[in-house]
Amino acid sequence: MNVAHDSAQHRPLRTNRWRRRTLGGYRYVRLRWRLLFGCIDAVGGLIFALARWLVHPLRRHRSEAEPRRILLVQLDHLGDAILTTGMFGPLKQRFPQAQIDVLAAPWNCDVFASVAEVDRVDVCRHVRFAPGRSLAWIPATVIWGLRLRKRRYDLAIDVRGEFPHNLLVWLSGARRRLGWASGGGGFLLTDKPEFVVNRSETQSRAALLACLGISRAEPLRPLFRPSDAAIETATHAWNEIESASERTRIVLHVGAGTPAKRWPAEHWRRLVEHLAAESEYAVALVGTSADTPTARAILGASTSPDAVDWTGRFGIDELAAVVKQADLLVGADSGPAHLAAAVGTPVVVLFSGTNSPGQWQPCGLRVCTLRSETPCSPCHRKTCPIGEHPCMRRIQPADVIRSLTGLLPERLDAATTGTSSTNTKGSVS
Structure with a gap:
């Protein structure tokens, strides 16, 4: 795409002056x-x-001993936490006698x-990424x-x-402190690999493990194992949709972490109308309770039993x-997309211009990303x-339909032989 225009204000989109530049x-x-943070x-x-x-x-050399107690700090988003799950298997193999603890956020x-x-x-109840921007996270960190x-x-x-997380691990008194200096506070760490711009998050996690002498030829694969109780709950939920077991089940995550990552509600509505019109699909809309008004607007006056609103109904498990x-999930660059990849479900990810798909694409066997390039990307705005x-807005429902039909299991089996993964990127005009 050459030059994009804002049709509402009739002016060219501003090129992002901060496009992945780094200083120090x-x-x-x-x-x-x-x-x-330089100062x-x-x-x-x-x-x-x-x-x-x-x-x-x-x-000075006490930190060379084999660790018996390991702490991992993850106080940010759901998707980040899911990407981290691939670290624990190699970590336990390297230090089989160590106890591994995690300090997490309420939502992950x-x-x-x-x-x-x-x-x-x-669980740290007050973290910087919590809604409302309360400053309670500052004393909570200490x-x-x-x-x-x-x-x-x-x-x-x-x-x-x-910096706040590096400060926390320093205050913990751990003899060896591993993390990134790229966010400030590198002097608080004992081990800090080089930060590489636009490197995938799974590769960045592998770089952390490499500092501990853990090297892997294969990429780290995030994993999530739902409990038996959760599986039973899910089975009952799908049984609420008539003949769902005989049809292709599609989950639509209609929410996003920030407004900048949300797909327009009218686009969702058109996608749902198309899927509901096909008798082969059973469609479920998911999200938090805050996404319920959006889901209701998407479904509108539809009385189709083939499309249901499950927003606010389920926890993570x-x-x-x-x-x-x-059989497939469609959603924005958000936690549920990473969750789908972690449980092995094909996923179509609708990427905004907020950040880089190369860095944040879910790590799974069948992942397709759709994105419309704009001069202002990556903007890193909420x-x-x-x-x-x-x-x-330029990612059209027709683009999504083409992508999801290519990822559905029966079509994938017919189109590919002896292929273990399908990871594609789509550019939308």
């Missing part, structure tokens, strides 16, 4: 944050260098509770760091790579079971300042 190795888009790291690095010089040489703790290698999950200090961790890993029993929201 920082991954922040805005200059003020790069300058701020913090310069001062902090000097202080810590002097402190290390004063420490007795014998104490169920992900780690499903991981067999995780021994304990603590309190949790000091609370964890009593457990005497040998190794602490932060996957996110931001139950949603994973619902998606696992489906809301689109352009009236027509071009990056999402």
Whole structure:
């Protein structure tokens, strides 16, 4: 696509001046944050260098011992947490005697509770990514760091790579602290791999493991195992749709983490109308309770028993079971898309211009991403300042229909032989 225009204001879209530039190795888009953490790291690095010089040489090498207690910190989004699940198997193989604990957010703790290698999950109720932007996360970060200090961790890993998280793992007192310096606070860490722009998140997690001597030829595969109770709940839910077991089950996740990632409701409506008109499909709309008004608007006055609203009905464990029993999921770049890939369900991901599909595409066997390129991408915004929201509006229902029919199991089996994965990217004009 050459030049895109804002039809509402009749002016060309502004090219993103911050397109993946970095300063001093920082991954922040805005200059003020790069300058701020550049100053913090310069001062902090000097202080810590002097402190290390004063420490007795014998104490400097204590972190070389095999860890007996490992802490992993994951206080951000659901999709990020799902991508992290692939780390625990290799971590446990490398340190089989170690206890592995996780400090999680309220919305992603169920992900780690499903991981067999995780021994304990603590939940931090006040985190920076919580809705409402309360500043309670600031004292909570310090309190949790000091609370964890009593457990005497040998190794602490932060996957996110931001200053507050690096501060938390330092306050935990862990002898070895592994994370990213690209978000600021690198002087608080003992091990920090190089930050690579636009590298996939699974490869970045593999880079963290490589610092611990864990190398893998195969990519890290996120996994989620729904509980037996969740599977039973999902089975009952699908049985509510007449003859669902005999038809192709499609889950539509109509929500998103930010307004900038949302697909227009009218596009969803047209997609649902097309699928409901075909007797071979059973369609379920999912999301949080906040997505219920959107789901109702999408379904409108439809009385079709083949399309149902399940928004706000399921927790993460139950949603994973619902998606696992489906034939395909369609959704925005959000947690449920990663969840679908983790349970082995084909997924069509509708990517906005917020960030890079190469970095954030779900890691699964059958994943298709759709995106409309715009000059303002990647914008890293939560809301689109352009009236027509071009990056999402230009992804048409017809594009989605073509993609999902190509990913459906029976069509995939007929079209491919001896192929273990199908990962495609679509460009929409």
